[in-house]
Amino acid sequence: MDFIAEYWAEFLFGGLATVITAMLSAGYRKLARKVEEHEQVKDGILAILHDRLYQLCQYYLGQGTITPNALKNVEYLYRSYHSLGGNGTGTELYTRVTKLPLDLEGADDNEH
Template identity: 55%
Template sequence: MWEFIIQYWAEWAFGLLSAAVVAVAVKYKALLDGVLAILHDRIYQACQFYLAQGYVDMAGLKNVEYLYRSYHALGGNGTGTELYNRVKALPIRG
């Protein structure tokens, strides 16, 4: 009898814990996706500014590089990489 009760409660507790872990994983993935989207947007805006300007200053290049490293580490796609490389190729002024 006790074995049945212990097994039942263990299965119930494990199921509850598993559901909680899945819920946290889903939220964590959503947070990562959100951070990646914000980084992509900032890289896009900054790169468009410097590309339209035709040059980049050292502080701007370091800022774009800082954003890009995190973006790339989170698995960002080739769009951000292409923009980053185009800004790196610009003349540096100031």
């Protein structure tokens, strides 16, 4: 009993440190899972943007021209795609589409 009375503060602080360490460890694991989920969602969005950008660029490159509204749409998609880290094929296709002649008399391209 004298031993416990003499060292009660050390026991108390040791137990408290153990509890705090366990709580921090659990919080870190939860945060790590959230970061991983965030990266997976980002990758999924990037894949969807890449697919949409690829499809639009292929369409307009096949047409040989692009309307101003369609070009704005492609630019909007590309900016989002690029800011999420997309590059390579998407950038190359976007660059090619921006060099297409503008079709100033074409219909509004909202359906593509």
